[in-house]
Every structure is written in C-alpha cells, then in structure tokens.
Amino acid sequence: MTHDRRQPPAGIVGATREDLSTVTGSDQLSPPAGPAPARSRPGQPAGSAVALRLGLLGQSVLLVVASMGGACLATVWIFTLPFAGTPLTLGATAPVRWFADRHRRWAAGRLGAPVPRPYQPASGEGWLARAWAVLRDPATWRDCAWLLVNSVTSVLTCGLSAVLFLGGAFYLCYPLLVAVTPPAVFRQPLGFFQLNGTAQSFAMIPVGLVLLAIWYLTALRLTILNALVIDALLAPLKHVELRARVGQLASSRAETIDSQARELRRIERDLHDGAQARLVSLGMSLGLAERLLAQDPQTAQRLLAEARESTVGALSDLRNLVRGIHPPVLADRGLEGAVEALAMVNPVPTTVDFRLPGRLPPPVESAAYFAIAEALSNAIKHAAPRRIQISAEFAPGPGDTAGLLSILVSDDGHGGARIGAGTGLSGIGRRLSAFDGTLVVDSPPGGPTSVRMQLPCELS
Amino acid sequence: MRIVLAEDLALLREGLIRIFETYGFEVVDAVGNGPALIKALTTHRPDIAVVDVRLPPTFTDEGLRAAIDARRRFPGLPVLVLSQYVEPIYARELLSDGAGAAGYLLKDRVMDLDPFIAAVRQVAAGGTAMDPEVIAALLTRHAADVPLQTLTPREHEVLALMAEGRSNAAIASRMFITEKAVSKHSNNIFAKLGLEQCGEDNRRVLAVLAYLKS
Numbered sequence: 001m002t003h004d005r006r007q008p009p010a011g012i013v014g015a016t017r018e019d020l021s022t023v024t025g026s027d028q029l030s031p032p033a034g035p036a037p038a039r040s041r042p043g044q045p046a047g048s049a050v051a052l053r054l055g056l057l058g059q060s061v062l063l064v065v066a067s068m069g070g071a072c073l074a075t076v077w078i079f080t081l082p083f084a085g086t087p088l089t090l091g092a093t094a095p096v097r098w099f100a101d102r103h104r105r106w107a108a109g110r111l112g113a114p115v116p117r118p119y120q121p122a123s124g125e126g127w128l129a130r131a132w133a134v135l136r137d138p139a140t141w142r143d144c145a146w147l148l149v150n151s152v153t154s155v156l157t158c159g160l161s162a163v164l165f166l167g168g169a170f171y172l173c174y175p176l177l178v179a180v181t182p183p184a185v186f187r188q189p190l191g192f193f194q195l196n197g198t199a200q201s202f203a204m205i206p207v208g209l210v211l212l213a214i215w216y217l218t219a220l221r222l223t224i225l226n227a228l229v230i231d232a233l234l235a236p237l238k239h240v241e242l243r244a245r246v247g248q249l250a251s252s253r254a255e256t257i258d259s260q261a262r263e264l265r266r267i268e269r270d271l272h273d274g275a276q277a278r279l280v281s282l283g284m285s286l287g288l289a290e291r292l293l294a295q296d297p298q299t300a301q302r303l304l305a306e307a308r309e310s311t312v313g314a315l316s317d318l319r320n321l322v323r324g325i326h327p328p329v330l331a332d333r334g335l336e337g338a339v340e341a342l343a344m345v346n347p348v349p350t351t352v353d354f355r356l357p358g359r360l361p362p363p364v365e366s367a368a369y370f371a372i373a374e375a376l377s378n379a380i381k382h383a384a385p386r387r388i389q390i391s392a393e394f395a396p397g398p399g400d401t402a403g404l405l406s407i408l409v410s411d412d413g414h415g416g417a418r419i420g421a422g423t424g425l426s427g428i429g430r431r432l433s434a435f436d437g438t439l440v441v442d443s444p445p446g447g448p449t450s451v452r453m454q455l456p457c458e459l460s
Numbered sequence: 461m462r463i464v465l466a467e468d469l470a471l472l473r474e475g476l477i478r479i480f481e482t483y484g485f486e487v488v489d490a491v492g493n494g495p496a497l498i499k500a501l502t503t504h505r506p507d508i509a510v511v512d513v514r515l516p517p518t519f520t521d522e523g524l525r526a527a528i529d530a531r532r533r534f535p536g537l538p539v540l541v542l543s544q545y546v547e548p549i550y551a552r553e554l555l556s557d558g559a560g561a562a563g564y565l566l567k568d569r570v571m572d573l574d575p576f577i578a579a580v581r582q583v584a585a586g587g588t589a590m591d592p593e594v595i596a597a598l599l600t601r602h603a604a605d606v607p608l609q610t611l612t613p614r615e616h617e618v619l620a621l622m623a624e625g626r627s628n629a630a631i632a633s634r635m636f637i638t639e640k641a642v643s644k645h646s647n648n649i650f651a652k653l654g655l656e657q658c659g660e661d662n663r664r665v666l667a668v669l670a671y672l673k674s
Contacts, residue, residue, distance in 0.1 A: 308571050308572075311568075311571060312568050312571065315544075315566075315567070315568050316568070319544065319545050322544075322545070323545070328514070328544070328545050328547075329545075329547045329549070329550075331520055332513075332514075332520040332521040333520075333521065337549070340549055341547050341548070341549040344548050344549050344552070345548055345597040345598065
C-alpha cells in the first residue's frame, strides 16, 4: 500500500512505484502536482476563454458524478469503523485518500497553488497499530467530513454551473424541439405559460441566451469556489502543518550541527596527522642540516632533499583537505564547471547537461556539488554502469517565492540502489534536507537507476 | 630569456624571481592581478608568462582567464600556469587553441628546480608541460574515444609522457627503450590520431590535446 508514503514532488516523478524510496525534508507535507492554473487572463482571445469554460464544464460533470461516489465511499468507510482494527478500515482508507488526492490535484490546478497532503506517516507494525494510527490522524476525519460536504458543495457549484449551461442550451434549441415533437410535448416552458405553435417558441431563445451568459460569467467563480472548499478541508490545518515543520526543522538542524562538528573534527585530525606532522619533520631536517653543513655537507644535502620531500607531502595533504572542504574549481567556475571537471576525470563516460540561468548561492552550490559527487561515486562503486548522465535545471518560483533546482543523475548500471542500504544515499538525503531539499531514488533491480534531487533556492 | 610573472602572494613572487634570476632569466615585470598581467604582457611581449591561476580581484581563476585572453591577442604567446591544485579541465582550456607553448604545473614542482626550469624552457620553445597529476587524473578514466582506444598500452604511456612535455630522449630513458623505439611509437600515435600531415612540434601538441579532450 502506498497511501502512507510521500508522493514524489511535482514535476519530476510521475507515479509512486514500489521500488521507489524517498528521503525528504518534510515527510508528511508535500505539494501534490497540479496542472497550470486555469484562470482566464486579460487579453486572452474569446475562443480560448470559451474553450476553458467548456473544459471546466466537462470536469464539473465528472466532479458531480464523483462526489456521489465519494459519498458512497464515506458511507462504506464509516460503516467499517466499528470493525476498526480489521484490514477493512485500512482497505477503505486507501481509496478515500486516493480520491482526496485526485481532488487536491484538481484544486491545485484551479487555484494555482499546491494543496498539500496532511497525512501523518503510518507508524507501528501490524494491522492493528496502523489502523489505530489512521484513526488517530485528524486528516482522516477531515477527509470523511469533506466527502460528505463535497456531495453537497459539488452539486451547488459544479452542478449549478452544468445546469446553467444545459438549461441555456435547452432553451436555445427550444424552437427545434417544438417543431419536431408531437403537439402535446414541450408546450409549457418554465411551467407557467402555454405556447401555441413553433413561431411563439422563439420567445424562449432570449431565456437560453441569458442562462448561457450567466453560465459564462459564473463558470470560473463557481469552479474556484469548489476548489476553495477542497483546499479548506483537504489541506493540512495550519497548526498541524507548523508542528510538522518545527519537528522537521529541529531534526534537520540537529543533523546539520552534528555533521558540521564531525567535519571539523575530521579536518583537525587531518591537519594534525598530515600537514602539521610533515612541517615538524621538515623543521627537524632543516635544523639537522644546519648543524651538519660544516662537518658533513653530504649528509646535510641528503637532509635538505628530505626536507623538500616533506614540503611536497605537506602540500599534497593540504590540497586533498581543501578539496574535501570546498573544491577550488567550484569556487572558480560554479556548479556547472565543477561538475564538468568531475565528469572529465570520471572512469565512466559521463555527459553533463546543465541549464542554469545564473550562479547558485554558495551554500546550495556546495551541497549540490557534494550530493552529485556522492551520487556519481555511488553509481561507479555499485552499479557498474557504461554511461552516466548528469543534468540540472532551475525553475523560478512564482512571485517572490524561492525557485527549484532539479538535478538528475542517471546511469545504465544494474540498479538495486536503496536509501538506507549504505551511507552514500542517506548522506545525500541528510545534506539536502538541511536545505529543505528532497531526494528520490528510482533503482529497480536490473537498472537503470535515477537519482533525483531537488533544492529550493534562488539564483543570484 | 625575458619573463613576466603574475603572482599575488609577495612571498611566492619574491621566491620565484630569485629562482629565475639564479638561472639567469630576466624577470621584466612581476604583477599581482589579472588586469595588470594583460597590461604587462602587452607592454613587454615577454618570451614566457608565468602565471598563478588564482589572482585578485576575483580570487578565482582570474590568472588562467587572463592568460587565455592574452593568447587570443598574441597567438602562441608561451604561458606557464602555476597552481596550488590542478584541474584537467583547465589544462584543456589552456591548450584548446592548438597553438601549444603552454604549461600547467602544480606549485610544488617549483621546488624541484632543474625539472621546473626545463619545463619553463620547454614551454618558451613552443612545447607543452603538463603536470603529472593532470596526466594521472586522466589515466584513471576509461578512454571511450575511439581513436585513443586503438592505442596500445605502450603508446598510451608514450603519449602521457609527451603530454608532460618530455622530449623523445627523455621518454626513452624513462621507459628504458631506445629513442628510435620512441619515435616509432610516436609515429604510430600520430597515425592513429590522424596527425601524419602536420609538422613535428605541432602534431605533438595536437596529440596531447586529443589526449586531454577525450
């Protein structure tokens, strides 16, 4: 069952798969994908405005029919509750959440903003524990309430819109209906006056036009209204959302501090055992050489040569250390140049395709670089690929919000990579979570593998 | 030989000047940043420019960019780039104009004076001098390019040493083979890379370039 699993973020993965594992900054609150906002903009040609409304009309009919199904689903679900702890409750929860997800996605498209999923991750083992977790989740109850409310609001919004359109079309065709039907049928439009003959029935055409005009004017508003109801009931409650966010920030901060402290300890140890030790030995060689210069020039010369060797070693140690802290080529050339440099010395043919319109903020650049380097070495170490592709693109966020950097590292190796199986992928997840980034690994046994990373950030 | 030196750290600049003067070279100008380097090269037209990769004002690869820029203005201007670290990608950029007369060495190599001065002379004479670390980094890579795959391991070795800027005699003594064998190997390399028609010096550069580009 996949309903308790986070949906992959919008725009990079189409569907959740069994072999798809994710590590994310926010496990329970994720924006589901939605099509582009469907609002008519000023200056749009009239034809496309009508097409937009006709499209919405089709969706409206579907939504009204679906809302009836939803009400049935809610009834079934409520009736399974007395048997809580049986697989039936969980079994009924899955379609309810699927149904709600579809509506979230639809509403997101209409509102032009994501409607996040509110579900808490399922905890515990066994049917009983999971059913209990589902029942304790407030989102479960709000889903149920929404199903019942939806059967009314859908009719009042989308249903009304459909009725307005159908009514308008009906009265527009009224003369035709009168002409082709027997004299006793369709002679009392609107219920209170009598028509005599086809000629009089043309009086109904203005009614049809008025109804169509009302439909045209209200179609978008009614759709948005329905989407707002969905957003109000299906998006997480503000305080639940904030609580989850605080929990996630606290844990990612702790991890960041931890890994920074570990990193500093490593640097200290490397300096102590490497460059520092070599400089001490250099000093000793030079001191001895100084003493021996007069009596034993040959030994002094040997010591001087040794001293030079020590400096070469110390420099090499320092160089490796610097590469691990912040690769100079990253500072020089930014992410694209640094990744190209990585690809150039890679034992496996690697193509790099970057589409970044500017330079990334240095911390994001560094996190992305080390994540890519880790994914690359992971692929080479475990998957035996023949070819690796690295691509990156940046999508600016709407208005003032942060944009999204998406990176894809894919290889044609034998797959089977899993987050948590080794330290590599979990390390990438930790690195990215400090920036609210996400990691999605798709690696079925037999390959191919794709490692998708997303980082919210802004370009400079 | 007249040298223009670009190095922003005074300690290293003085050290390099002292070394060059010891070997009888003339340091006509020593500058500390990218724009000043371009100006000095325009004024003095030296026999070789010895340039640190990282220079002010950006403290990124300013020196390399200035060197490449200067070579665009004065094609074939010999440039020896020194750096605390080497990136094969920079070596490729430096050589990509195909004019040769370019070197890229770790600063560590300066300490080994005789080979360092030999590299300076080599580059000034139109040859190349690539740091063994660049070559080593490239050797770890699986050469997927078809022409390079057809090289035998022995020819690969010769090409790597050629990239470091060694003469046939030096390659011969390094590989414990005769100079004649080296020239046989290098002719095979040129044939396999399709470089038979070019002049000797030029095709050495082109072969090295093919090696860096693969």
